[in-house]
Amino acid sequence: MNxxxxxxxEAGPFSSLMSMSKVPIPGKYFLKDRLGLTGMEVSLNQLPQGGSIPFYHTHRENEELYLFIGGRGQFQVDGQIIDxxxxxxxxxxxEGERTLRNNGTGDLSFIVIQVQAGSLRQWVExxxxxLDKPVTWQE
Structure with missing residues (x-):
């Protein structure tokens, strides 16, 4: 709907991400193009039990925020391991060298938000x- x-x-349940991803990375569902995002990239991610990202990576300009919403795993940044x-x-x-693995039981589900570092000039406050208008809902 636009x-x-x-x-x-409607991306569906995270448990379906492995089968519905339309990119070369199974379990990763990018939202930028699908939603027409203009200031960030967001991906929905599912890493199966025993799965891992088989490489370290950095970015040229973007910082990343990882929001873990299910499962257990380990995240490694600059040699430090975070449960x-x-x-x-x-x-x-x-510049952070990062990778990730699922060493738990079951899927590891997470959201990644990527945005140009230092670009935030305004936030909710x-x-x-x-707006000075009452909230209404259609029944």
Whole structure:
């Protein structure tokens, strides 16, 4: 569903990401093009039990925020190992050498938000505008 002021994509359950990804990376579902995002990239990710990212990577300009929403695993940044689980968040600067593995039982589910480092100029306290109009819902 697309509108001038919003867009919606129904990606389905995280448990289906391995079979529905349309990129060369199984279990990774990118949202930038699907939603028409203009200031960030967001991906929905599922890493199966025993799975791992088989390489380290960095970025040229973008920092990443990893939001873990299910399962257990380990995240490695610059040689430091961090145990991750539902509720863990990890921010990595562009230069951080990172990789990830699922050493838990079951799938490791997480969301990655990627944005140009140092680009945030406004946030909810300085950018949000509360409108003087009542909230209504159609029944």
């Amino acid at each position: 509108n001038i002021n919003f867009s919606v994509v 991750v689980k539902e509720g863990t968040t990890v921010r990595v600067a562009p 300085t950018d949000g505008v509360i």
